[in-house]
Amino acid sequence: MSEQEGLALTRRGILAGGLLLGVGGSVFVGGQAHAAQPAPVDMARLERVKVELVAPPQVHAHSQRAPGGPRIVEFRLVIEEKELAVDTAGAYIHAMTFNGSVPGPLMVVHEGDYVELTLVNPPSNSMMHNIDFHASTGALGGGELTHVQPGQQVQLRFKADRAGVFVYHCAPGGAMIPWHVVCGMNGAIMVLPRDGLKDGEGHALHYDKVWYIGEQDYYIPRDQDGKFKRYATPMASFGDMSQLMKGLVPSHVVFNGSVGALTGKQALTAKVGETVLIVHSQANRDTRPHLIGGHGDYVWASGKFANPPQRNLETWFIPGGAAGAALYTFRQPGLYTYLNHNLIEAVMLGAAAHVQVEGQWNDDLMKQVQAPGPIS
Numbered sequence: 001m002s003e004q005e006g007l008a009l010t011r012r013g014i015l016a017g018g019l020l021l022g023v024g025g026s027v028f029v030g031g032q033a034h035a036a037q038p039a040p041v042d043m044a045r046l047e048r049v050k051v052e053l054v055a056p057p058q059v060h061a062h063s064q065r066a067p068g069g070p071r072i073v074e075f076r077l078v079i080e081e082k083e084l085a086v087d088t089a090g091a092y093i094h095a096m097t098f099n100g101s102v103p104g105p106l107m108v109v110h111e112g113d114y115v116e117l118t119l120v121n122p123p124s125n126s127m128m129h130n131i132d133f134h135a136s137t138g139a140l141g142g143g144e145l146t147h148v149q150p151g152q153q154v155q156l157r158f159k160a161d162r163a164g165v166f167v168y169h170c171a172p173g174g175a176m177i178p179w180h181v182v183c184g185m186n187g188a189i190m191v192l193p194r195d196g197l198k199d200g201e202g203h204a205l206h207y208d209k210v211w212y213i214g215e216q217d218y219y220i221p222r223d224q225d226g227k228f229k230r231y232a233t234p235m236a237s238f239g240d241m242s243q244l245m246k247g248l249v250p251s252h253v254v255f256n257g258s259v260g261a262l263t264g265k266q267a268l269t270a271k272v273g274e275t276v277l278i279v280h281s282q283a284n285r286d287t288r289p290h291l292i293g294g295h296g297d298y299v300w301a302s303g304k305f306a307n308p309p310q311r312n313l314e315t316w317f318i319p320g321g322a323a324g325a326a327l328y329t330f331r332q333p334g335l336y337t338y339l340n341h342n343l344i345e346a347v348m349l350g351a352a353a354h355v356q357v358e359g360q361w362n363d364d365l366m367k368q369v370q371a372p373g374p375i376s
């Protein structure tokens with residue numbers, strides 16, 4: 001497909017999206033005062049804080065309880081279209097990314113804060129993008145107000161008025177929506193309750209570290225010989241990939257961008273006694289996280305902190321288009337695997353991470369009473 005055909009397709013996709021989602025109609029009505037609306041907040045009086053985002057699985061420094069009143073928290077996301085190796089077997093994708101990583105970085109604010117995002121689409125990119133925040137209210141999650149062409153930037157402010165972990169993703173219109181999402185253009189935001197996480201009975205919960213895992217389904221076409229196809233440009237892959245996408249069978253399901261991104265030498269690390277919050281998002285497809293050798297002590301499977309967490313889960317379900325959060329205190333040293341417990345997706349397609357935990361083994365919790373040997 002030529003670039004021109006690609007652009008035409010992009011335009012058709014956007015128009016189709018317009019029909020599907022009401023784009024171009026009256027989804028956003030600005031400037032009209034309404035009797036039921038509360039008095040406007042004087043933004044100039046709010047404290048501003050600028051946050052430097054970091055690549056997943058790491059999360060930028062933040063306090064678990066709000067340090068004061070509501071603030072305006074400034075973030076900057078730079079859209080980067082780049083080719084990524086998805087595995088070591090020759091699968092590549094022209095990924096579309098927020099800040100260069102799949103998933104994009106986890107943003108953290110507190111309930112009642114204002115998120116002020118600068119979204120940058122550098123001239124080196126080839127496509128129009130935007131951002132839909134599931135944490136926000138109105139204008140297709142901000143998607144209607146954030147379309148940026150290469151060479152443009154846009155600023156969006158929204159009030160984070162409900163606590164939880166929420167997906168954000170690109171949604172430029174029509175078939176471009178699922179295509180940009182399965183090419184990596186998604187991430188998550190965590191809106192913490194102002195007084196921190198609670199166990200459902202009013203007791204405070206605290207974490208020593210937080211990891212952000214973004215699960216990604218990829219649909220990478222193969223040639224007649226079964227080899228993965230590699231394309232000269234992102235748009236050149238669209239036709240083949242969209243055919244594969246319609247079959248709903250991913251070529252890869254991975255954590256944090258590629259097969260093995262969080263295993264082996266890249267394993268996550270913790271110590272016995274440490275409490276970890278694992279934020280897990282999947283912008284497109286259902287998943288069922290499980291920690292082999294451990295549990296979810298407190299789990300918000302659907303990710304919203306106004307609901308009490310479930311206790312002691314073995315596996316939890318996160319529907320496509322949502323993020324979930326699980327709190328766990330490690331009790332034994334050794335290797336753990338954190339995976340999607342559709343084991344085919346985990347072992348054969350890539351949806352697995354390792355956690356190496358240091359510390360003292362507890363015989364009370366587990367002991368090999370007799371080593372393997374002849375049957376007596």
Ligand SMILES: [Cu+2]
Binds near residue numbers: 170172
């Ligand atoms: Cu996009």
